[in-house]
Amino acid sequence: AKQDGRNTFRFFEPAMDAALQRRRRLEHDLRNAIRKNQLYLDYQPQFGLSEGQLTGYEALVRWWHPTEGEIPPSTFVPIAEETGLIVPLGEWILKTACTYALGWPSDTKLAVNLSPAQFKTQDVFDLVRRVLVETGLEPERLELEITESTILQNTDQVIETLSRLDQLGVSIAMDDFGTGYSSLSYLTRFPVRKIKIDRSFIDTLGTNEQTSAIVSSIVGLGQSLHVTITAEGVETEGQAAMLKRWGCDQVQGYYYGRPEAEVPANPLEDVPLDRNVA
Numbered sequence: 001a002k003q004d005g006r007n008t009f010r011f012f013e014p015a016m017d018a019a020l021q022r023r024r025r026l027e028h029d030l031r032n033a034i035r036k037n038q039l040y041l042d043y044q045p046q047f048g049l050s051e052g053q054l055t056g057y058e059a060l061v062r063w064w065h066p067t068e069g070e071i072p073p074s075t076f077v078p079i080a081e082e083t084g085l086i087v088p089l090g091e092w093i094l095k096t097a098c099t100y101a102l103g104w105p106s107d108t109k110l111a112v113n114l115s116p117a118q119f120k121t122q123d124v125f126d127l128v129r130r131v132l133v134e135t136g137l138e139p140e141r142l143e144l145e146i147t148e149s150t151i152l153q154n155t156d157q158v159i160e161t162l163s164r165l166d167q168l169g170v171s172i173a174m175d176d177f178g179t180g181y182s183s184l185s186y187l188t189r190f191p192v193r194k195i196k197i198d199r200s201f202i203d204t205l206g207t208n209e210q211t212s213a214i215v216s217s218i219v220g221l222g223q224s225l226h227v228t229i230t231a232e233g234v235e236t237e238g239q240a241a242m243l244k245r246w247g248c249d250q251v252q253g254y255y256y257g258r259p260e261a262e263v264p265a266n267p268l269e270d271v272p273l274d275r276n277v278a
C-alpha cells in the first residue's frame with residue numbers, strides 16, 4: 001500500500017507543481033497589481049421591484065492581467081485571503097468605491113463585499129470609519145455585504161464590529177443567503193438589514209418546485225422580520241415576474257443590468273425601458 005501511495009504521489013507531482021507555480025506567480029503578480037493600480041471595479045445596479053427605481057450599485061473587483069487577460073475574482077480573491085493581500089486589496093476596494101459613489105445621486109447606495117479574512121486580520125470598524133471620513137461619503141449610503149462564514153467565525157468580535165457599524169449608520173447585507181451553514185438564529189443577534197438570496201436558487205426558479213418554495217419562503221421571512229430581500233442573478237423575465245408576485249423587495253442580475261466599469265453619474269431612467277417590470 002505504501003508503494004502505491006508513493007507511486008500515486010509521484011504521478012500527480014508534475015500537475016501539482018504546475019498548479020502551485022501558477023499560484024505563486026499569480027500571488028506575485030497580484031501584489032504588483034495592487035501596488036501599480038492594475039485593478040478596477042465594476043458596478044452592478046440594484047433595483048426596487050415594485051416601482052422599478054434604481055436603489056444602488058454593488059462594487060465588484062476586476063483584474064486584467066497583462067499576459068493572462070481577465071482573472072475572475074473567484075480565482076484571485078481566495079489567493080488574496082490566504083496571503084494577507086486582502087488587507088491592502090480590501091482597503092483599496094472600499095476607498096475606490098466610496099470615492100466613486102460620491103458622483104452618484106445622494107439616494108443611490110453603494111454595496112461593497114467584505115471577506116471573512118478581513119474580519120480576522122484587521123479592525124473592520126476602524127477601516128470603514130477611516131475610509132468614510134477620508135472620502136466624505138455618508139455612512140447611510142454604504143452597505144457592506146458579508147457572508148455566513150464571517151458570522152460563523154469569531155462571533156463575539158464580529159457581533160461587536162457589526163453593531164458598531166450599524167450604529168454608525170452603515171448597513172449590513174447577508175450575501176449568498178442559503179448556501180452557507182446557516183441557522184437563521186444569527187438574524188436575531190446581528191444587525192442584518194438585507195438578505196441577498198443566492199443566485200443558485202434564482203437560477204432554477206420556475207423549473208424546480210422546491211427552489212420556488214424556498215425563495216417565496218425567504219421573501220416571507222424578510223417581510224416578517226422587516227429585512228429587505230434582494231434576489232441576485234435574475235436573468236429572465238419569468239424569474240422577475242415570480243419574484244414580483246411574491247413581493248421580493250429588490251433585484252440584481254443580468255436581466256436588469258450587468259456589472260459595468262463606468263456607471264452614469266445621473267441615471268435618468270431607472271429600470272431600462274425594455275426591462276420594465278411595473
Ligand code: C2E
Nearest residue numbers: 060061073074077093113114115233234235253254255259
Ligand atoms: P457575489 O458577491 O455573490 O457577486 C455576484 C456575482 O454574480 C458577480 O460575479 C456578478 O458578476 C455575478 N452576477 C450578477 N448578476 C448575474 C446574473 O444575472 N447571472 C450570472 N450568471 N451572474 C451574475 P463576480 O464579479 O465574478 O464575483 C464573484 C464573487 O467574487 C462575488 O460573488 C464575491 O464573492 C467575490 N468578489 C467580487 N468582488 C469582490 C470584492 O470587491 N471583494 C470581495 N471580498 N469579494 C469580491
Ligand code: CA
Nearest residue numbers: 058113145175
Ligand atoms: Ca456580493
Ligand code: CA
Nearest residue numbers: 175176196232
Ligand atoms: Ca452574492
Ligand code: CA
Nearest residue numbers: 175176198199
Ligand atoms: Ca455568489
